Amino acid sequence: MTLKRRALLALAVAATGLAALPALAQDYPNKPITMLVGYNAGGQTDLVARGAAQVLSQELGQPINVVNVPGAGGVVSAKKLQESPNDGYTIMFHANSVVNSAPFLMKRVDFKPDDFEWGGFITAYQGGLVAPADAPYNDLAEFVAWAKENPNFAYGALSPEARMYMNEIAKKNDLKANIVPLNSGGEMINAILGHQVVMALSGGIHAKYPDQIKMLATLTTFRHSNAPEVKSIDDFGYSLAMDTRAGIMAPKGTDPAIMAKLSAALAKCETDESFQKIVAAANIPIIYMDAAAAKAEMEATFAKNGEIYKSAGVEPQ
Amino acid sequence: MQALIGGFAEVFTFSTMFWIVTGVTVGYILGVLPGLGKATGVAVSIPLTFYLHPVAAIAMLIGIAKGSTAGGAVSAILLNTPGEPSSAPTALDGYPLARQGKAGKALKMGLYASVIGDLLSTIVLIGLAAPLASYALLIGPVELCAILVFSLTFIGGLSGKSLIKGLIAGCLGIAFSTVGLEIETFIPRLTFGMLELDDGVKLVPMAIGMLAVAEMIVQAGNIRKLDAETAEIGKSNRREDRNLSLEDWKVCAMPIIRGTFIGTVIGILPGLGASVASFLSYGAARRAADRPEEFGTGRIEGVAAAESADNAVIPSSLVPLFALGIPGSVIAAILIAAFVLHGLTPGPLMFKENPTMVAAVYASMLCASLAMLVVGSLGQPIFARIARFPIRLIIPGVLLLCCVGAYMETSSLFSIYIMLIFALIGFFAKKFDYSFVTFLIGFVIGPQVELTFRQSLQLLNHDPTRLLQHPIAAVFIVITLVTLVLMARSRRNQPEAPGVATTKSLNQGGEI
Numbered sequence: 001m002t003l004k005r006r007a008l009l010a011l012a013v014a015a016t017g018l019a020a021l022p023a024l025a026q027d028y029p030n031k032p033i034t035m036l037v038g039y040n041a042g043g044q045t046d047l048v049a050r051g052a053a054q055v056l057s058q059e060l061g062q063p064i065n066v067v068n069v070p071g072a073g074g075v076v077s078a079k080k081l082q083e084s085p086n087d088g089y090t091i092m093f094h095a096n097s098v099v100n101s102a103p104f105l106m107k108r109v110d111f112k113p114d115d116f117e118w119g120g121f122i123t124a125y126q127g128g129l130v131a132p133a134d135a136p137y138n139d140l141a142e143f144v145a146w147a148k149e150n151p152n153f154a155y156g157a158l159s160p161e162a163r164m165y166m167n168e169i170a171k172k173n174d175l176k177a178n179i180v181p182l183n184s185g186g187e188m189i190n191a192i193l194g195h196q197v198v199m200a201l202s203g204g205i206h207a208k209y210p211d212q213i214k215m216l217a218t219l220t221t222f223r224h225s226n227a228p229e230v231k232s233i234d235d236f237g238y239s240l241a242m243d244t245r246a247g248i249m250a251p252k253g254t255d256p257a258i259m260a261k262l263s264a265a266l267a268k269c270e271t272d273e274s275f276q277k278i279v280a281a282a283n284i285p286i287i288y289m290d291a292a293a294a295k296a297e298m299e300a301t302f303a304k305n306g307e308i309y310k311s312a313g314v315e316p317q
Numbered sequence: 318m319q320a321l322i323g324g325f326a327e328v329f330t331f332s333t334m335f336w337i338v339t340g341v342t343v344g345y346i347l348g349v350l351p352g353l354g355k356a357t358g359v360a361v362s363i364p365l366t367f368y369l370h371p372v373a374a375i376a377m378l379i380g381i382a383k384g385s386t387a388g389g390a391v392s393a394i395l396l397n398t399p400g401e402p403s404s405a406p407t408a409l410d411g412y413p414l415a416r417q418g419k420a421g422k423a424l425k426m427g428l429y430a431s432v433i434g435d436l437l438s439t440i441v442l443i444g445l446a447a448p449l450a451s452y453a454l455l456i457g458p459v460e461l462c463a464i465l466v467f468s469l470t471f472i473g474g475l476s477g478k479s480l481i482k483g484l485i486a487g488c489l490g491i492a493f494s495t496v497g498l499e500i501e502t503f504i505p506r507l508t509f510g511m512l513e514l515d516d517g518v519k520l521v522p523m524a525i526g527m528l529a530v531a532e533m534i535v536q537a538g539n540i541r542k543l544d545a546e547t548a549e550i551g552k553s554n555r556r557e558d559r560n561l562s563l564e565d566w567k568v569c570a571m572p573i574i575r576g577t578f579i580g581t582v583i584g585i586l587p588g589l590g591a592s593v594a595s596f597l598s599y600g601a602a603r604r605a606a607d608r609p610e611e612f613g614t615g616r617i618e619g620v621a622a623a624e625s626a627d628n629a630v631i632p633s634s635l636v637p638l639f640a641l642g643i644p645g646s647v648i649a650a651i652l653i654a655a656f657v658l659h660g661l662t663p664g665p666l667m668f669k670e671n672p673t674m675v676a677a678v679y680a681s682m683l684c685a686s687l688a689m690l691v692v693g694s695l696g697q698p699i700f701a702r703i704a705r706f707p708i709r710l711i712i713p714g715v716l717l718l719c720c721v722g723a724y725m726e727t728s729s730l731f732s733i734y735i736m737l738i739f740a741l742i743g744f745f746a747k748k749f750d751y752s753f754v755t756f757l758i759g760f761v762i763g764p765q766v767e768l769t770f771r772q773s774l775q776l777l778n779h780d781p782t783r784l785l786q787h788p789i790a791a792v793f794i795v796i797t798l799v800t801l802v803l804m805a806r807s808r809r810n811q812p813e814a815p816g817v818a819t820t821k822s823l824n825q826g827g828e829i
Contacts, residue, residue, distance in 0.1 A: 041357045067728050072498075072515035076729070079512065105503060108510060152778045160503050178775040180458070181501045183768055196457045196776060208653070208662075281657035317504040 025257035028088055029062040036067050036081055036092040038074025044204075044282050045246055048123055049093035051278040052248075052269055059265035066093075074098035075109050078249075082115065086251035088258035091119065097244045100301045104309040105160050107316040113298035117254045119262040121247030121289040121297070122269050123279055126204040126224045128215040129165070129233070132192055135199075140217040140236045143199060144173045151176040156191045156200030158182050164312050165201060165219070165233075168240060189213070207283035220244075225285040240312075242305050245287070247294060256291075263291035321443070324676025327372060328684055336373040337681055340380025341688040345696060347381070348388020351398045351525055351722030355385040359651050371659035372674065376681030378655050379631075382648045383435055383685050386591065386628050387693055390427035394620065395420060395703045396715050398529035398722070402520045403591035403627045405757060406599035408528050410612060410619030416543075417615055420701050421559035426569060426617050427624045428693040429561070434577040434625030436686045439632040441581050443679045446640045456586055456789070458772035463793035464586075465766045468597055469758075470800045479750070486751045490759025493518050500768055513731040520592065520761070522723035526736035527753060529719050531743030533712050543708045565617050572602040572622035580629025585637065591630040592761050598626030600758065613754075632682060638663045639675070 033056075037049045046068065053064040069077035074094045084090035099111045129140060137143040147153055155177050157163045163179055170177050180197055182188045185205040191197045192206075192213055199216065206213045207226050217233040218224055221241045234241045248262050269275045270288050279286055289297060328334070340362075347358040358381045366374035389401030394411030407427060414423040456464075469487075496507045497517030508514035536543055576598035583594035602622035603612040612619050631648065638649040656663050661671055661678075668675055703711065723736040746753065773790075777783040784791050 041361065047363070069728050070516065071727065071729075072512045075515070076512050076727075080729075108505075108512065154776050157501075160501075163501070178778060179501070180772050180775040181768065182772075183500065191457075194455075194457055208657075209664075317502060 025088075025255045025261070028255075028258050028261060029060050031089065032063045032065055033057075033060070033088070034065050034067055034090045036069050036077045036090065036094075038069060038071070038077030038092065038094045038098060040070045041068045044284065045093075045095055047278055047282060048246055048284060051275045052093060052122060052266065055269045055272045055275050056262070056265045059268050060261070072106070072109075073102060075102055075106065075111075078111060078116075081249065081251055084251050086117075086253040086255075088250065088254050088262070091248055091250045091262065093246065093248055095125065095244050095246050096121065096249075096298060096301070099249075100298060100305050101161065101242070101244070103316065104306055104314065105316055109316075113295070113302050115252055117250040117252060117256075117259050118291055118294040118298055119248030119250055119259050120266045120291050120294045121245035122266050122286060123246045123284045124220070124222070124287045125244040125246070126207065126226070126283070126285065127219040127244070128202055128204075128206065128224070128227075128230065129199055129217045129219065130192060130202045130206045130213050130215050131199045132195055133212050133214050135214070137216065138214070139231065140169075140233065143216050144169065144175065147175045147177070147198075148173065150198075152178055153199075154178045154180050154197040156180050156182045156188055156197040158185070158188060158201060158203070160314065160317075162201035164309070164314050165240060168238065168312050172238070204283060222287075226283060240308055242308065243297075243301060245289070245294075245297070247289070259291045263294075320672055320676040321679060323673055324678075324680035327673065327677040328376070328680040333370070333373045333376060333681065334684065336369060336377040337380050337685050338688050338692065340377035341384035341685055341692050344381035344384025344386075345388035345689070345692050348385035348400045348404075349391045349700065351392055351400050351521075351529070351718055355382045355401065355648060356651060357725070358382075358385055359648060359655075363651070363655050366655065366659075371661065372677040372681060374659050375652070375655060375661070375678055376685065378652060379678075379682055380685040380688065382631050382652075383628070383682075383689055384692065386631055387428060387431040387435070387624075387689050389627070390431065390620070390624050391424060391697070391700050392718075394423045394427060395700060396529060396711070396718070397532040398715060398719060399524055401591070401627075402524055403595045403630075404623070405524045405528060405592070406595050406623035406754065407620055407627070409599065409623075409754060410614075410616050412532070413613070413615035414617065414620070417558075419558045419615070420703075421697070422557075422561060422565070423617065423620050424697045424701055425559075425561050426565065427620050428690070428697065430569065430573050430576065430621040430625040431628040431693070432686055432690045433573055434580055434627070434629035435632060435689065436683070437577045438581045438584065438629035439679075439682050439686060442632045442636055442639070442682070446636050452585075457776070457787075458769045459776055459784070459787045460789045460793070461586065461589075462766065462769035462773045463787075463790035463797070465762055465769060467793045467797045467800070468593075468600075469762060469766065470797055470804070482750065483752050483755045486746065486753070487755040487759040490756040490761075491763035493523075494760045494763035495767070500771065511731075513727075513729065517764070518735060518760075519727065519732060522732040522736040523739045523760070524757065525719045525723050526739030527743035527746070527756070529715060530736060530740035531747055533715055533719075534740065534744050535747060536708055537712055540708060569618050569621035571605070572598070572618040573625040575601055575605070576622045576625030577629045580626035581633040583626070584630040584633030584635075589765065591627050593765070594630045595623040595627040596754070596758050596761060598622045599754065639667065640664075 035049065035053050037046050039045050050066055053066050057064040069080055075098060077092060077094065078098050081090065081092045099113060099116065103109045103111050137146045155166045157166065157179050166177050166179055169175065182191060185203060188200050188202060189205060189209065192200055206215065215227050215230045217236055218230055219233055219241055220243050221232060221234065224230065232241050248266060250259060267288055267290065270286055344355065344358060359378050362378060362381055366377060369377065386401060389399060389404035390407045390411065392398045392400040393404040393408035394415050397408050397412040399405040399408050411423045411427060414420065496514055498515050499506050505515060579598045579601060580594040583589045599619060599622050602618050603609045606612065606618065634649050638653065653663055661667055661674055719736060720733055723732040
């Protein structure tokens with residue numbers, strides 16, 4: 001009975017929605033769009049977001065105002081997005097880790113993929129485990145063998161996620177690691193080049209130093225465009241690879257027609273020359289996913305990442 | 318040298334010069350406006366430079382960084398509102414000078430100190446980028462930690478009349494700096510469940526609240542006296558208050574040289590930044606002064622010390638970038654993107670692959686220093702008029718600027734609340750004579766000490782004897798201990814009461 005009533009209600013809502021929305025979506029956008037970015041101005045994601053905003057505004061014919069709302073790795077911005085009207089005039093460009101990773105690390109964050117609408121992804125982060133180029137090991141397996149002989153080695157970690165990787169590797173191989181906390185990607189590069197740490201987790205910035213830094217394993221399920229020969233951590237017998245992508249999200253309930261427009265406009269980044277230049281400068285690959293693919297990706301990675309964190313014993317703090 | 322001359326040839330074209338001056342001017346204005354920092358300025362301008370010649374583009378971006386660093390002094394001196402966080406120590410003596418009718422003098426000294434610090438540091442970059450950079454890599458977390466702990470002893474020298482109050486303020490500063498996610502496990506500390514506090518209390522709204530808003534509250538209660546003072550300032554248009562005398566230069570020469578040195582070294586070391594440099598330089602100048610207790614009442618050396626160090630950081634923070642490809646500061650990190658975008662890969666290869674381009678960038682940096690001098694000199698008389706407005710007109714304007722400045726960085730009202738809370742703290746700190754400087758030093762250096770200490774623990778494998786493998790660190794630890802002992806002794810030997818009395822009478826003498 002309730003089920004039936006609910007179905008009827010849903011139908012009614014859908015019907016009114018269908019009647020009312022096309023008109024709205026058709027002339028969308030007819031005023032400037034605000035695009036939130038959950039990191040500080042000048043970071044990699046911010047640069048990509050500004051590049052994408054330029055393409056979007058050319059495609060949609062309306063200016064796009066990029067507003068930086070930094071805090072808690074994007075959570076502050078995502079909460080702000082949730083509170084914004086779902087009319088398509090407030091969107092967010094961010095790393096999807098804010099939804100498929102943050103809830104497993106932070107107790108006060110309870111985002112789920114269907115708390116947002118997904119307008120597609122345009123880039124992916126190429127994270128990996130990296131070491132100085134002159135290190136006596138060339139991949140993760142060799143590193144583990146070396147580390148057994150050299151206990152109390154120093155490993156650089158930027159985040160609890162990075163600690164989790166080392167803890168899992170150490171647990172499996174009975175290693176003794178000293179985990180050195182690092183504050184930023186730049187500091188990570190310093191620690192590697194200065195040989196203060198023997199290995200570190202890099203979010204992708206290491207690609208700018210091909211002669212000085214080598215990658216031992218990728219932390220993604222896919223091979224990296226700039227180092228196709230390096231295997232994924234999963235190929236070494238772990239199941240820890242997690243993909244992070246950047247793209248557009250919108251408040252729950254934003255009209256699918258609007259999301260489709262945003263997704264189509266985002267696709268144009270793939271061929272836009274100045275966008276290509278920006279991401280090439282930052283060594284970020286363009287990997288486009290449309291709105292539907294993005295939604296499926298979010299569902300899949302949310303479940304998968306949750307499983308990884310759970311089995312690693314990582315408690316949200 | 319030959320290459321540098323070639324570089325100048327490339328820079329001395331109308332369009333390149335035009336973009337340098339544009340960059341410096343835009344930067345200067347961004348610097349004057351509180352809250353709009355150099356990082357935001359450069360980041361937002363990168364897309365605008367797509368269409369420029371690479372040299373012009375990079376010159377413009379560096380011009381913005383340099384200009385805004387110098388511009389930060391203007392609002393610090395005139396309104397007690399640091400335009401950039403690193404100009405906060407400039408306000409400590411610059412603003413009292415402005416209230417004494419010596420705004421012109423303070424502004425000029427601020428500008429000249431900026432230009433000198435900037436120019437010398439640029440020359441260090443050009444001459445020594447390669448050899449210095451390899452030393453920078455020798456300074457790891459263990460060494461940094463020792464150096465930072467040493468710099469915390471400055472709190473002692475900066476405390477002024479009461480060491481205890483100085484230490485209390487310093488510890489409070491450190492306490493506030495621990496707010497936010499703990500660095501290793503991301504456990505939130507003292508955030509009371511507020512996500513906005515996860516990244517800690519931001520320096521900009523805090524400094525604006527403590528310095529500017531608190532000052533405006535104090536002034537609002539004092540309006541009659543200040544109006545009379547302002548009227549006085551308006552009438553007394555004395556040349557010596559507007560211009561720098563030979564005496565001023567004599568007093569400031571050492572602080573400027575010291576500040577440039579401190580700024581250059583801090584710039585080369587990774588991760589410390591301009592705020593640390595300007596505070597340390599201010600502290601060092603105060604310690605070296607013959608009557609340190611007069612600092613904070615309008616000593617021109619205070620302005621000179623802070624500004625020279627502040628500006629010296631920008632060029633020298635490019636040393637690790639140029640020589641090794643490592644960003645030493647936020648600006649350097651943002652510039653990497655710009656360099657690559659325009660076909661230069663920062664790092665040692667850059668000198669081999671693109672020598673003319675590097676020379677052109679160097680030449681344009683030197684030109685930007687001079688452009689800063691020109692833009693600053695032209696802009697100052699316009700800004701300096703602010704000091705002549707009656708205070709009742711200034712207060713609302715400054716409060717508006719404060720709110721905008723606090724809001725800008727995070728686009729959230731939360732920062733304005735932070736500003737208001739610290740305005741309250743600042744007001745009472747002023748009334749009960751607790752030092753801002755030691756508070757802010759604790760706040761700026763505290764997190765760095767914590768991070769490097771934790772890193773050191775891991776790197777030394779929890780074994781103190783391993784410190785012997787880090788001679789630089791060991792030396793600094795010894796210096797710290799010696800300084801503490803010396804300070805304790807000199808305090809004990811000082812006959813206290815007469816010293817305080819003379820200070821007070823001197824202060825009053827200075828104000829009347």
